[in-house]
Amino acid sequence: MTALKLSRRSFIKAAAVTSAAMGMGGVAGTAFAEEPYTAANSAGEVRRIRSCCRGCGKMECGVWVTVENGRAVKIEGDESAPHTMGSCCNKSVASLQACYHPDRLAYPMKRTQPKGEDPGWVRISWEEALDSIVEGINQVKAKYGGEALFTMGGTGRIWCMSPYAGYGSWFMTPNTSVAWQVCKGPRHFSSALTSEYNHSWSASVERPPVFTIWASTPEGSNYDEAGRSVVDEAMQADTFISVDPRTTNLGKESDIHLALRGGTDTALALAMCDVIIKNDLVDWGFVKRWTNAPFLVVADKEPSGPDAPHIFHGPNFIKTTLLTQADLQEGGSPFKYMVWDNTSQSLKWFNATGQLAAVDPTYDPAADPECNCWEGEQPWVRYDGEGHKDTWSRRTFAGQEGEANVREGHSQAWMPDPDAFESIDPAMEGQFEVTFKDGSKHTAVPVWQLFAERCDQYAPEKSAEITGCPAEQVTEAALVYGTRKDPRWGNGGILYQLAVEHHGNSIMNCRAIELLTCITGNTDGPGGQRGATKIDVNYMGNFSDQSYSKAIDSPLAHPEIMEKQLGRDTHPLFEWWGLWANANSIWEAGVTGDPYPVKGGVCQSGDFMNMGNTTMAWECLKQLDFFFDIDLWHHPTSELADIILPCRHWLEVPTPRQSQGSGGALGACVPCVEPLAETWYDPEIVEALYQRNNIPWGWDEANPYPTLEEKLDYVVREVSPSWAAYVEEFQQNGWWDVKKLRPDDWGTYRRYQTGFLKKAYTEAPTPQNVIPGFNTPTQKQEIWCTVMETYHGAEGALPDYRPNPDSRERNPELWEEYPVQCLTGRRIPVYFHSEHRQLPWCREVWPVPRVEINPDDAREWGIEQGDWCWIESPHGKIREAADLFYGVPRGVINCEHTWWFPECPAPEHGWRYSAVNQLVNNSIDDPHCGSAIVRGYPVKVYKAEEGCPEGIIADASDPRLKAWQPVYEGRA
Helix, strand or coil: CCCCCCCHHHHHHHHHHHHHHHCCCCCCCEECCCCCCCCCCCCCCEEEEEEEECCCCCCCEEEEEEEECCEEEEEEECCCCCCCCCCCCHHHHCHHHHHCCCCCCCCCEECCCCECECCCCEECCHHHHHHHHHHHHHHHHHHHCHHHEEEEECCCCCCCCHHHHCCHHHHCCCCEEEHHHHCCHHHHHHHHHHCCCCCCCECHHHCCCEEEEECCCHHHCCCCCCHHHHHHHHHHCCEEEEECCCCCCCHHHCCEEECCCCCCHHHHHHHHHHHHHHCCCCCHHHHHHHECCCCEECCCCCCECCCCCEECCCEECCCECECEHHHHCCCCCCCEEEEEECCCCEEEEEECHHHHHHCCCCCCHHHCCCCCCECCCCCCCCCCCCCCCCCHHHHHCCEEECCCCCCCCCCCCEEECCCCCCCCCECCCCCEEEECCCCCEEEEEEHHHHHHHHHHHCCHHHHHHHHCCCHHHHHHHHHHHHCCCECCECCCCEEECHHHHCCCCHHHHHHHHHHHHHHCCCECCCCCECCCCCCCCCCCCCCHHHHHCCCCCCHHHCHHHHCCCCCCCCCCCHHHHCCCCCHHHHHHHHHHCCCCCCCEEEEECCCCCCCCCHHHHHHHHHCCCEEEEEECCCCCCHHHCCEEEEECCHHHCCEEEECCCCCCEEEEECCCCCCCCCCECHHHHHHHHHHHCCCCCCCECCECCCCHHHHHHHHCCCCCCCHHHHHHHHHHHCCEEHHHHCCCCCCECCHHHHCCCCCCCCCCCCCCCCCCCCCCCCCCECCCCHHHHHHHCHHHCCCCCCCCCCCCCCCHHHHHHCCEEEEECCCCCCCECCECCCCHHHHHHCCCCEEEECHHHHHHHCCCCCCEEEEEECCEEEEEEEEECCCCCCCEEEECCCCCCCCCCCCCCCHHHHCHHHHCCCCCECCCCCCECCCCEEEEEEECCCCCCCCCCCCCCCHHHHHHCCCCCCCC
8 A cells, every 4th residue: 555655845846846847838829809708719829818717716816828729728827917916826727637637527417327326327418417407306396395405516616606596596495505604604604793794804915014814824725815915915014923723834934823722713812802902902983983882781681672674684683682772762763772972971872774774665864864873973974976986985085095005906995084973982881870761770881891801701811721822922913913003094904714614613703803803993994804895796606696686586585485494493593694504404304304304406516525524415415316416527426416417617618707805806717718518607507497497597587598698798787888898808908906996895995984885786876875884783893793692692792712512621521532633624735625636737746635743643653754544533534644744733633625536436436535524523513603513623543554545546656647638639
């Protein structure tokens, strides 16, 4: 059996050689701008086509694709893309091998053998495939109900994300199993609770003076930030803070490394908040005016709230112990939240009626002089601008152009001067006696005082035992982060990423980190937490354009359907969130039939290995009556399908693409080569299925099944007269700077003040939707979370460290048998989650899964570099090859995730060898959003005397890698 032979030094050297080889042989050519959405006929020519790489699903890297005689021969970085600095990673370069891979699916396929065996795939026509899918899904729906169906989706290539919403009006199921639940979703869930949906992204592309990266390694993987960009941001910062249990490639260059214990992020964030508070580094102007910190909590009040629901996706009626005018007087408003005014020594209100327009079409916030206003203060300026391209904010609000440390190609944004109270001064601490309308007397305390007390519970000297971070180091980091380099704005946001979502306390982790950025004044400021780049380009893949047609139904519009959502009984916040079912609950229902059977579904760009227990997920899929998959490849998930449909590679498809995070860029995927054989584009596949069901698909009731060209014209309608014009301009001028395209929105900071933060990015600005504040029930950035309080009581309103049931604190007996903490999910430079295992350039430099082990632990366990090891939990065991690394603490290992082996036979393709989520406890997860606990659980580790799993490619010399070399002939 073969051991892992590639050392770290050898891998880096091999990767560098490979990258250099890929960069050779370029031929100058002409730009591409002639065809609207199909690849140009470039026979006899060399063309350079500007596009957006989707070799991973996380970053929008600008690339040039060189096409010679109709064949893509080179991919390199696009210098016009400042958000990626012209970088192009090995996954991007290897896309050439993916596009021309001999194992790509070229035709629809049908199973001929029972599930669990080699499927015996046979080629069928598209007509038969589509008809079979419609029949199979509708039979399950007729027999068991729509709830017996589920959709299953992967990560963000946009055009293949129909499982997130696109099957809703056909399946009418409340059940979606989407990787979003463990990847960005908890951050979006948390920020929607606290401030704004997907406001977790920080504008690190603006190179803040204090660069803080928390729980990620994008430098090697382009995770939400291009690797080259992240390195630039870290290296130019005055101070670089890394928060991670292990020493990462970039983290080793940090000025401060907070090596916390995995899963203790909430305790660390609150400890840093405590330092900020006790050293008076709070942005008091922002915190008093734009958060609910001064609102008063009455602990013995019966929770109550407005009769009108607060709507995120599911309507819910807020029940809070925050004091309102309705508590104090007959006819008082439940939207008027009370504060104690130090100036007048009396109660004053803030009127949070800005949310009413979402539920009451007769309410006009622009006509209400008290809407989102403080008592006694001047009303906000009503919008009277002229649309998306106007510069209303610059004309209306005094301020200056920001002075962010932007790269060439990025413009500055307008920075309005902070507005201040004219007459009131809300109290932030104290106890105030209030008399309710029934005559009863109660004590009211500001939210801020309760928050400060919570932070004090995790003061650095107290939390050190939890986090493992020395108190003096935490204090130093907090002081550096909170002490402003420029008195006008904060030092920057925090780039917090995937790992905080995986320990069973993801929402508390994310809320605590966001509040650290909030109280230091980094909300929507230079380099701060700005959220997703907002521009009104509707993607085709998740079909948000459906909302424009009243003829299109959705399960979200049917409470009786959503009540059946799997996991809602144990995760009550799902009623408010509505956007996924609990993956763990879907697998369990499929295996047990409880609370009802799960019998059919679809997978599109996803897999069963990403969350929950992999073994249980496999058993669930195996028992389905009907299942279909849309993908590029045969893979373990597709081997349990009844029908497989072949889709197109990113080099073959057209779509607009904006930065999903705060990158502020807009570009496009432009087809570079003709598509393979009978492959179809994902949006066209889904539309064809809808057409066979006689369910309208488009936004126009008079044209329910638009052509691809019509869809493309529609999605760019607000930025270009047509898709053809859009592509031509993109080819000639490169990536757009969204600050320039939308000066009042993305081109302005402090949008909570101007009113553009609340406005949906698809809406044209009007006096009715340009309203200052946030999209929370209190219209403030909520330190005291009223939605969380509604569903989980006052004890859930403030972030708190709550270890999961299998943690060492709560289950010490378990750790006696399984004494090692297993971290997982590290970024691998040549792979994207489960992808690219069959690409020779990637596989030859990283042939097998590795588990990082501290050398001192390895010595004690009798393990040497490259030895195969068993990693075992109470729920399963796997093998990975030892990679000895002092950057991992003793008592901790770091496994790689979602491994399978394309060279191994169907149906399993070797997933049982190394897929790490076999170790996961499927019965526990985050109590708020349901994210599976896929990191930080207890295991034991010992040498695998059996060595390498039989039949896998274990080193770069394996001749089977040559069989995966590109095939250029026979693509028609």
